[in-house]
Amino acid sequence: SSSMTPTDGRGSNFTDFPYLSAPHRSLMLDLLSRVEDRLGSQLQPYALPPDVEYFQNEAGTSRGSLYAKRGHSSSLVDFVLGIWLNCRLPTGGELNTTSLLGYLKGITDAPNFLLEIIRSGPTSLVLVLDLSPRRDLIMHPDYLKSFYQDTNADAHRQALLSLPEAQPYFSPALYIRSMMSPTASLLKIDAGNEGEGRLEEIVGGQLADASKTMLEIWLDKCALDECGRGTHESERAYLEKRDRIVRGKTIDIDLASSFPPLFGPEIAGRIIGVLREIYGL
Amino acid sequence: SSSMTPTDGRGSNFTDFPYLSAPHRSLMLDLLSRVEDRLGSQLQPYALPPDVEYFQNEAGTSRGSLYAKRGHSSSLVDFVLGIWLNCRLPTGGELNTTSLLGYLKGITDAPNFLLEIIRSGPTSLVLVLDLSPRRDLIMHPDYLKSFYQDTNADAHRQALLSLPEAQPYFSPALYIRSMMSPTASLLKIDAGNEGEGRLEEIVGGQLADASKTMLEIWLDKCALDECGRGTHESERAYLEKRDRIVRGKTIDIDLASSFPPLFGPEIAGRIIGVLREIYGL
Numbered sequence: 052s053s054s055m056t057p058t059d060g061r062g063s064n065f066t067d068f069p070y071l072s073a074p075h076r077s078l079m080l081d082l083l084s085r086v087e088d089r090l091g092s093q094l095q096p097y098a099l100p101p102d103v104e105y106f107q108n109e110a111g112t113s114r115g116s117l118y119a120k121r122g123h124s125s126s127l128v129d130f131v132l133g134i135w136l137n138c139r140l141p142t143g144g145e146l147n148t149t150s151l152l153g154y155l156k157g158i159t160d161a162p163n164f165l166l167e168i169i170r171s172g173p174t175s176l177v178l179v180l181d182l183s184p185r186r187d188l189i190m191h192p193d194y195l196k197s198f199y200q201d202t203n204a205d206a207h208r209q210a211l212l213s214l215p216e217a218q219p220y221f222s223p224a225l226y227i228r229s230m231m232s233p234t235a236s237l238l239k240i241d242a243g244n245e246g247e248g249r250l251e252e253i254v255g256g257q258l259a260d261a262s263k264t265m266l267e268i269w270l271d272k273c274a275l276d277e278c279g280r281g282t283h284e285s286e287r288a289y290l291e292k293r294d295r296i297v298r299g300k301t302i303d304i305d306l307a308s309s310f311p312p313l314f315g316p317e318i319a320g321r322i323i324g325v326l327r328e329i330y331g332l
Numbered sequence: 333s334s335s336m337t338p339t340d341g342r343g344s345n346f347t348d349f350p351y352l353s354a355p356h357r358s359l360m361l362d363l364l365s366r367v368e369d370r371l372g373s374q375l376q377p378y379a380l381p382p383d384v385e386y387f388q389n390e391a392g393t394s395r396g397s398l399y400a401k402r403g404h405s406s407s408l409v410d411f412v413l414g415i416w417l418n419c420r421l422p423t424g425g426e427l428n429t430t431s432l433l434g435y436l437k438g439i440t441d442a443p444n445f446l447l448e449i450i451r452s453g454p455t456s457l458v459l460v461l462d463l464s465p466r467r468d469l470i471m472h473p474d475y476l477k478s479f480y481q482d483t484n485a486d487a488h489r490q491a492l493l494s495l496p497e498a499q500p501y502f503s504p505a506l507y508i509r510s511m512m513s514p515t516a517s518l519l520k521i522d523a524g525n526e527g528e529g530r531l532e533e534i535v536g537g538q539l540a541d542a543s544k545t546m547l548e549i550w551l552d553k554c555a556l557d558e559c560g561r562g563t564h565e566s567e568r569a570y571l572e573k574r575d576r577i578v579r580g581k582t583i584d585i586d587l588a589s590s591f592p593p594l595f596g597p598e599i600a601g602r603i604i605g606v607l608r609e610i611y612g613l
Contacts (some may be wrong), residue, residue, distance in 0.1 A: 188507070188510040189507075190468070190574055200506060218500075219499075225476055225480055225514045228514035229476060229514050230470065292471075296470060296471065
């Protein structure tokens, strides 16, 4: 499925997802169109430079694409961000990652949406799927109840984990672990040798189901819940400070370490610079 | 190993651990003597009523024992608490749980020590071993660094999880999950049919090693770190409020639901009442 290479020198559109398997591409397209349908006119395109919308390293072994839309001033949404990367690995394999993130503004304290699918080969993947909390859950048991107990969010983690091919995944970065909710699906799915067909079945089946349901919860209860969780002006500074720390750490730990080896310092610097701008850092 | 029943009508001392296997008993004795040796004169006995120090239900199928010492006024330690329970299960099996908890006062923000070993049969157990954080780790990356990164706490979780008999355990209570640090060892260890010998080997080996090392970290860096993490008076009220919420939730979710079915409402109420007093609730 990596045959659909963009024509020489020209970038592909983000939504072409040219290197993904059919079920993976179809899942990402479905999620993105749900976001755009439901948030609709609340979103405005973010003016990405063409060499950020699509970028590749000099050797032509790594490429990627960004998608970003910002919420209008009246929206709870700060931004929606998509990233895909495709990299030929020194081992001969191929790395394909796709992310879809929805971040909210400080006028609400509702969780952010987080989806990352990391495929480092045809038969296994790492999944990060969460409504990432923006409050200290210990101090705010009502927050835990609203967004995680009442939404039955843990059922989706449990369903995925009940697959014989799935096991819990632990990020090596403790800060990243701390960012996740107690219902986060942090899983490694390994379909074993010759398990390519089985893995695609899971991506198009249980993984797609869980991702779509979690996205709907986020849209209904977080991004579009206009009257639900307005924050008092007095606590907004605290919330925004917390958001800023999380955003900065996410970029420092996650992106700033993975981009340079794949794209070289210049391209990595350009992409991370734009991401910092989108994140408001 | 459940033959050493206390003589009729008389309770056993907490440290007899009369129903535990030899490696399990030896581990608990070792941990308790480390606590007493290291904290020494900082601890004073807590006057427990005799029917709380040892208690059993009317049918004689469930029994338990409490141990509690309170820190002197100059100590960072609020209390050290031990609990063991032994219950014959309707299925014919036997439940043996042992807990050792070390809670600190609001004059420090260092983590609490948490060890719980739940054996619902001779070949499997659930382990909860953690330095439970008392700060929002997202707002306090330095706290994460001091107590979890610099102490290499994750190495012990990883070592236990690398046992083929171990797998991650998820508490059904989301609030309990939220209380844990990202390096918490929350594991189910199942040695399989006829694996009794193997399980005892793990209890006396890797489980004992991890528990002792984590306890030493807690003693060195938390309970005895006199000058390290003093809290400003201005933030103490916040910290104590957070502690109170955690303590209340721990009792409500964990103990208040498990004691009544095992001991009946009257004994359960008595024990939980004393625990609430020890917890300062």
